[in-house]
Amino acid sequence: METFEYYLDKYAELAIRVGLNVQKDQTVVIMTPISCADFVRKLTKKAYDAGAKDVVVDWDDDEVKALRLKHAPEQTLREYPMWRAKGLEELAEGGAAFLQIYAPNSDLLKDVDPQRVAISSKTTASAREGFLKYLRSNQVNWLMVSYPTAEWSAKVFPNLDAGERITKLWEQIFKLTRVDKPDPVAAWKQHIDTLTSKMNRLNEKKYKQLHLRAPGTDLTIELAPKHLWVAAGSTSKAGTFFVPNIPTEEVFTMPARGGTNGTVRSTLPLVYQGSLIDGFSLTFKDGRVVEAKAEVGQEMLDNMLNIDESARYLGEVALVPYDSPISQSGIIYYNTLFDENASCHVALGNSYPFTIEGGTEMTPEELAQNGYNKSLIHVDFMIGSAEMEIDGILADGTREPLFRKGNWA
Template sequence: METFEHYLDKYAELAIRVGLNVQKDQTVVIMTPISCADFVRKLTKKAYDAGAKDVVIDWDDDEVKALRLKHAPESTLREYPMWRANGLEEMAKNGAAFLQIYAPNSDLLKDVDPERVAISSKTAATAREGFLNYMRNNKVSWLMVSYPTAEWSAKVFPNLGEAERIHKLWEQIFKLTRVDKEDPVAAWNQHIKTLTDKQNMLNSKKYKQLHFKAEGTDLYIELAPKHQWVAAGSETESGTFFIPNIPTEEVFTMPAKTGTNGTVRSTLPLSYQGSLIDRFTLTFENGKVIEATAEVGQEVLNKMLDMDEGARYLGEVALVPFDSPISNSGLIYYNTLFDENASCHIALGNSYPFTIEGGTAMSAEELAQNGFNKSLIHVDFMIGSADMEIDGLSDDGSREPLFRKGNWV
């Protein structure tokens, strides 16, 4: 029987060699909470083994962040250390690879004024926009993985003791990232092929619209005229293949900014900036959210939608079958990296230029002309369910079934 350390080693290897695909003499930047220090050391060793010339650690601490948001003068929440943003952008410019360890605590900021959180989030997003554009345009390889913390595991397994719930969450991560397979790399290659087949099928269809229908949802999403479906992996400008999210089960593309109409209901909780938004409904008219109600986190939802002009428009639509490994685990992860891969989802905010033909070479004006939505945020939320039906609508008005009962037809 394989040991925990053996699987952890394979997880780190998968992240560095397959997800990030570190190249010889490349700098690797790891952005991480300090609670993940042991895993960071293992990732660092793997990166050097893969040929990295340097590994830079960008440490963060959730508790310190919460203390600042609670107690610092509001004026300081409107300031961001530009040396930090400029440093990240400089490393991206020089071809670094970026790995983020995402270990959310959805209750961290539940007692903090949402207005203060919104001010801080907007300040950080504005300061880091130059750096983030390198990732949004696939100019660099980047990856997001997760690591079980006491706080996160308590949300997933609230009735277990700390040691047991962390152990069970690790078991799920190893399973859902295919690390528990005898040959995880071969398993990922097959998985990528399966997703790529769906991507190619959708690209051959050239649908004009998608129609989503389920309990509480009746939504039409017009696709950008030059949209292209993307799955699993991407390539950097220099030709390095990487997988931005581990795990991943989605095939996704760009909606036309002003082409969404109807109502959609969330089907899983959304952990956003240390707060929870749950059981919410959005109504769209000509692409824009004109009404938003939430049973949990209404004020947080309002602040998110008011982040900037683009926050009320969609930047992504993604298809994920209900019969998928993460959904079939029967768990809610309170972690978008996992929950979005259990369910069809859409994202409010910024579009990805690589989801339209030639998008990464377009000017801002050209992107806008092709349906691109610009925003400081990109927030995925889950809308898929066991009763979800999706049709693809062509230019001539003809309709084809894509999903029935939550799954591909």
């Protein structure tokens, strides 16, 4: 029987070789909570084995961040160390690869004034906008993976003992990222091929609109005129193919900024900036959210929508079958990286330029003319279920079934 360390080693190898696809003499930047230090050391060794020139670790601590949000003067929350933001931009300009470890704690900020969280979030997003452009336009290769922590595993498996929680969450991660396969790299190649075939089929169709129907949802999304469906991986400016999310089960594209109408209801909880938003519905008119109601986290939802005017518009629509492995696990992960790959989802806020033809070469004005939405945020939330039905609508008005009973028709 293989040991935990064996699978952890495979997970790190997958992250560096397939997800990030580190190139010879490339600098690797790992952005991580300090609770993931052991994994960071393993990733660092794998990166050097892959030929990395240097590995730069950008440490963070969620507990310290929470203390700052609770106790620092409000003016401090409106300030961001620009040397840090400019440093990341400089590394991106130099062609570095970026790996972010995501280990959410949805209860971390439950006692913090949501208004203070909103101020800090907007300050951080504004300061890092230049850096995020490199990631959002795929100018560099980047990756997000998750690492179990005591807090996260307690949220996912509250009825298990502390030691069992971590073990169980690791088992799920190894399974859902295909690390438990005899040859994870080969398994991922096959998976990428499957997603790519779906992507190619949708790009051939060139649907003008999507119509989504489910309990609480009746939504029409107009797609950007030059939209491109994207799946599995992307290619950086330097020509490196990478898989930015592990796991990934989605095929996604760009909605036209002013073309969403109707109501959509969430089907899974959303963890946003350390807080939980759940049981929420949004009503759109001409692309804009005009009404938002949440059973849990109303103030946090309102703050998110008000971070800038464009936060009320969609930047992404993604199709994920209900029978995806993550959905079939029957577990709510309270982690968007996993939950979004269990369910069809949409994202509020910024669009990805690479999801329209020639988008990465367009000026801001040209992007806007082609349906692009520019915002400080990009927040995915889950809307899929076993009852989701989706029609693709062609330019001549012909409707074709895309999803029935939550799966590809």
